[in-house]
Amino acid sequence: MKILNPDNLRVSTEPGATPCLLGNRCQQCGTIVFPKMPVCPSCHRNGAMEEVEIGRTGRLYSHTIAHFAPKGFIAPSFQAFIDLPEGPRVFSLIGSKYPVERGVLEDGMEMRLIVEPLADTPEHRDELTYKYVPASKATRAKA
Amino acid sequence: MRDVAIIGVGAHPTGRFMDKPLKALAYPAIWGALDDAGVKVTDVNVAYVGNSLGGLLTGQEGVRGQVVLQHSGITGIPIVNVENACASAMTALRGAWLEVASGAADVALAVGVEKMNVGNNARTISALSGVSELDLSELGMQFTTSYAIHPKINLKSRMQEYGWTAADFAKPAVKNSYNGSLNPLAQHRKPLTIEEVVQSRVIVDPLTLLMCSSISDGAAAAVVCSADIATRFSSKMPIKIASCVLQSGVYRLPHDDRPDSATTSAYAAYEKAGIGPEDLDAIELHDAMAPSELMLYERLGLCSPGEGPKLIDEHVTTLDGRLPVNPSGGLCSRGHPVGATGLLQICELVWQMRGEAGKRQIEKRPKVTMAQNQGGLLLGQDSAVYGCTILKS
Numbered sequence: 388m389k390i391l392n393p394d395n396l397r398v399s400t401e402p403g404a405t406p407c408l409l410g411n412r413c414q415q416c417g418t419i420v421f422p423k424m425p426v427c428p429s430c431h432r433n434g435a436m437e438e439v440e441i442g443r444t445g446r447l448y449s450h451t452i453a454h455f456a457p458k459g460f461i462a463p464s465f466q467a468f469i470d471l472p473e474g475p476r477v478f479s480l481i482g483s484k485y486p487v488e489r490g491v492l493e494d495g496m497e498m499r500l501i502v503e504p505l506a507d508t509p510e511h512r513d514e515l516t517y518k519y520v521p522a523s524k525a526t527r528a529k530a
Numbered sequence: 531m532r533d534v535a536i537i538g539v540g541a542h543p544t545g546r547f548m549d550k551p552l553k554a555l556a557y558p559a560i561w562g563a564l565d566d567a568g569v570k571v572t573d574v575n576v577a578y579v580g581n582s583l584g585g586l587l588t589g590q591e592g593v594r595g596q597v598v599l600q601h602s603g604i605t606g607i608p609i610v611n612v613e614n615a616c617a618s619a620m621t622a623l624r625g626a627w628l629e630v631a632s633g634a635a636d637v638a639l640a641v642g643v644e645k646m647n648v649g650n651n652a653r654t655i656s657a658l659s660g661v662s663e664l665d666l667s668e669l670g671m672q673f674t675t676s677y678a679i680h681p682k683i684n685l686k687s688r689m690q691e692y693g694w695t696a697a698d699f700a701k702p703a704v705k706n707s708y709n710g711s712l713n714p715l716a717q718h719r720k721p722l723t724i725e726e727v728v729q730s731r732v733i734v735d736p737l738t739l740l741m742c743s744s745i746s747d748g749a750a751a752a753v754v755c756s757a758d759i760a761t762r763f764s765s766k767m768p769i770k771i772a773s774c775v776l777q778s779g780v781y782r783l784p785h786d787d788r789p790d791s792a793t794t795s796a797y798a799a800y801e802k803a804g805i806g807p808e809d810l811d812a813i814e815l816h817d818a819m820a821p822s823e824l825m826l827y828e829r830l831g832l833c834s835p836g837e838g839p840k841l842i843d844e845h846v847t848t849l850d851g852r853l854p855v856n857p858s859g860g861l862c863s864r865g866h867p868v869g870a871t872g873l874l875q876i877c878e879l880v881w882q883m884r885g886e887a888g889k890r891q892i893e894k895r896p897k898v899t900m901a902q903n904q905g906g907l908l909l910g911q912d913s914a915v916y917g918c919t920i921l922k923s
Contacts, residue, residue, distance in 0.1 A: 391668070392665075392668075395665075418783065420781075420783075422665050422909065428781035428783075428910060429783070448681070448784075449679040449681070449684060449686060449687060450679060451675060451678045451679045451686060451734050451735045451736075452732075452734070452735045453672050453674065453675055453733075453734045453735075454731070454732050454733055454734065454735075455655070455672075455733060455734075456652075456655075456670070456672070457652065457655045457656040457659045457667075457670065457672060458652045458653060458655075458656045459656075459670075460670040464670070466670075466671060466672065466675040466678075466679065466734070467679070468679060468680070468681060470784060474783060474784070475783070475784070476681060476783075476784040476911065478666050478669060478671050479669070480669060480670055489735075505669070505670065506670060516669065
């Protein structure tokens, strides 16, 4: 197992630590971006970006079910955008324990970040990445 | 800058041509344009060749333009390879236009060619995912998803916001399928009904199969020259390029309130051409997913937010309307060979303006027209490329 993009994702082995995304915050204007970039897209200052931990939680901005998939991915699958409380809106897949059906997710719901293999396929089984799942335990997962 | 005219266009039919490599697809388009313009190979000073997926899908990673043009007998001149996703061909046209407008060349050739059918659709879809920034595509984000829920377009949210229904989403596909049924170059020539479109297989909810442009092979070309020498080559009516605008996407944070980039590129094109949207007589626009045509009506200034379906219901944008949109059949019916599409749009407009569009000829021959083309997807929540060309006769 390896992390697909270690620059984007922090998986700590400390007890009690939760995984998070790694973004950049502009020290001049405060804009936070994900993934990282060296120049602030808002104020265009170069070299003022510092690393910040973000995205432990988020809110489901929008989601859909894709019924076909590129090579190495599985269909049907959820595709989603998550609004992070720190500012960025990120594309994410949804944790594989949730059945890919209408009604499982609801736009606006609270989400939390998990880490799991990108896809259960020979191409991506060993690549760990971030995904989001409903924060509430009430949302049903597969038995 | 000098005035520039299109004096010849040509296209290969759009569809599935398993036995044809890129150069064989491009050849009839190139020679169609040369013969239409009445120019000889030796008259062409410079060429721009648009293609997006040929490296990944055919293995010809480099010098595709030189390979394609040598096969058609065009060698020795400067040849510029252009990759700009689904707007590659419009970008090629812009290169040709700039060469002539600047005075660097008198006659320039723009070509767009794409081969997407390689016997393995999963490979083609993966290649197409590559026109999104890798940080998105490596996570399994699909291009169709960008139309369904991406913040920039978010057709799903328009259903809630405007009360658009699945039937509304189907309307552009139905309208354009009728236009395409009259176009001998079109990939799909069967007129569709609302029911057929709505009930076809779901691809990415809420988009169904018949709302999506399909995997296409095709090519198109245009010859442009300085307007003052246009009649030297051909007795056909020269079509003036009134403006040819290219923009790239901008990085947008979630609550960005700047105007949409399709809007800013269209209005830049209007301004440079000295017209407004009310002056247009016909449009070819980028309906990669049929319902995005409804969004583009708003963004090009043709209607107020949410009013898109009305323009079809009230026969404004139908072939018999005041402002026909996608008379060729658009991307969903004529086909979307991605790196050729921008010039396929230009071909259609030139034929319509000359009165050469056959059964789909707009009755009142259009005098001012626009081609709107876009492509790719960036992390900053915008398409990568926006192209807009306005033509005048």
